[in-house]
Amino acid sequence: xxxxxxxxxxxxxxEKGRISEPGWARRQVWKYEREKIxxxxxxxxxxxxxxxxxxxxxxxFTLSDDGYMGLQSVSLLNLKERWEHTETVLTPFPMGKMKMxxxxxxxxxxxxxxxxxxxxxxxxxxxxxxxxxxxxxxGKPFYCEIALDQPRMDTMAIAMPWSGKNAFYYNQKxxxxxxxxxxxxxxxxxxxxxxxxxxxxxxxxxxxxYDNTWYWSSGNGTVGGRPFGFNIxxxxxxxxxxxxxxxxxxxxxxxxxxxxxxxxxENCMKLWTFTSGDGRxxxxxxxxxxxxxxISMLALSSDQHQVFGKMSGTVVLDDGKFIELKDFMCFAQKxxxxx
Numbered sequence: 633x634x635x636x637x638x639x640x641x642x643x644x645x646x647e648k649g650r651i652s653e654p655g656w657a658r659r660q661v662w663k664y665e666r667e668k669i670x671x672x673x674x675x676x677x678x679x680x681x682x683x684x685x686x687x688x689x690x691x692x693f694t695l696s697d698d699g700y701m702g703l704q705s706v707s708l709l710n711l712k713e714r715w716e717h718t719e720t721v722l723t724p725f726p727m728g729k730m731k732m733x734x735x736x737x738x739x740x741x742x743x744x745x746x747x748x749x750x751x752x753x754x755x756x757x758x759x760x761x762x763x764x765x766x767x768x769x770x771g772k773p774f775y776c777e778i779a780l781d782q783p784r785m786d787t788m789a790i791a792m793p794w795s796g797k798n799a800f801y802y803n804q805k806x807x808x809x810x811x812x813x814x815x816x817x818x819x820x821x822x823x824x825x826x827x828x829x830x831x832x833x834x835x836x837x838x839x840x841x842y843d844n845t846w847y848w849s850s851g852n853g854t855v856g857g858r859p860f861g862f863n864i865x866x867x868x869x870x871x872x873x874x875x876x877x878x879x880x881x882x883x884x885x886x887x888x889x890x891x892x893x894x895x896x897x898e899n900c901m902k903l904w905t906f907t908s909g910d911g912r913x914x915x916x917x918x919x920x921x922x923x924x925x926x927i928s929m930l931a932l933s934s935d936q937h938q939v940f941g942k943m944s945g946t947v948v949l950d951d952g953k954f955i956e957l958k959d960f961m962c963f964a965q966k967x968x969x970x971x
Contacts, residue, residue, distance in 0.1 A: 637655060640661065644663055644802055649668060651800050654874070660735060663734070664735065669839060671798055671839040677698045680694070687961045695732075706765050708768075716923050721748050736835040740754060761779075779811070805832065807852050808830055812826040840868070842971070846867030849906070860880065862913070864891045877913070887950070903919075904917035913945075919941040934971065942961055
């Protein structure tokens with residue numbers, strides 16, 4: 633059944649290391665247990681990614697243990713002036729040493745070396761992002777202390793296998809978290825206001841196949857005085873049981889079917905369009921800034937274009953209500969990885 637919603641709490645993996653019940657859920661109903669994974673440790677990927685954003689600026693934070701490589705990164709984006717800088721610290725063969733939490737709702741992550749200290753902390757109804765990055769760019773440091781409020785609301789959790797492969801992905805997206813705090817770089821302090829600014833968590837655990845191309849777009853804002861967000865994407869795993877496409881409005885999730893990204897092949901900074909099989913997500917996307925990144929190390933490579941811009945068009949909620957978006961700041965990305 634397409635868009636199969638899973639409601640019963642259960643182990644993520646069966647005795648063979650395969651997903652017990654593929655599908656999607658409004659919260660983390662699956663219990664992730666690293667010791668049940670049958671694949672080698674170097675193939676396990678565990679990652680927490682936060683994006684905090686408003687119409688003028690944004691920051692992205694990643695802490696990850698990808699088996700034979702750890703990737704810890706910070707991005708600062710000025711959307712009005714159209715510049716960004718990303719700094720990444722690579723760590724060899726963490727293979728579980730980072731002790732990534734088995735649930736998004738509890739457990740802290742701390743990374744520290746001579747140059748970078750970054751912490752993701754989970755409290756009751758709140759998340760904290762703390763960072764001290766020495767020599768972030770041009771010899772200047774980057775600091776931040778940001779709190780994300782997490783009220784009771786629907787999220788987007790999905791558990792999907794790769795068909796015929798010993799691989800799976802367990803992912804949760806949490807949108808519409810009001811953001812409060814600051815980040816500082818180059819004698820400029822950027823403030824986040826919880827009345828207008830939001831954060832997103834991308835929480836992932838799994839075993840991937842070697843070569844993948846995936847698409848993802850997400851955005852948060854206030855529409856009609858209420859929190860509104862969306863998450864759309866595809867390309868990782870077998871989505872025959874469910875897609876990860878969903879709208880969030882005033883804390884409730886409105887599930888979508890297929891959504892297709894139409895990206896100009898010659899230049900990703902030209903106008904994109906998005907179409908949906910059920911007509912409930914029809915958009916044009918005007919790029920503002922391409923946060924491009926690439927890694928090439930022997931057999932490992934990654935080519936990413938995370939494009940920030942403005943979404944305009946129409947979405948339809950479960951009850952048939954239309955919501956018009958006009959210049960709604962968000963991002964859309966295409967990533968090709970081999971690792």
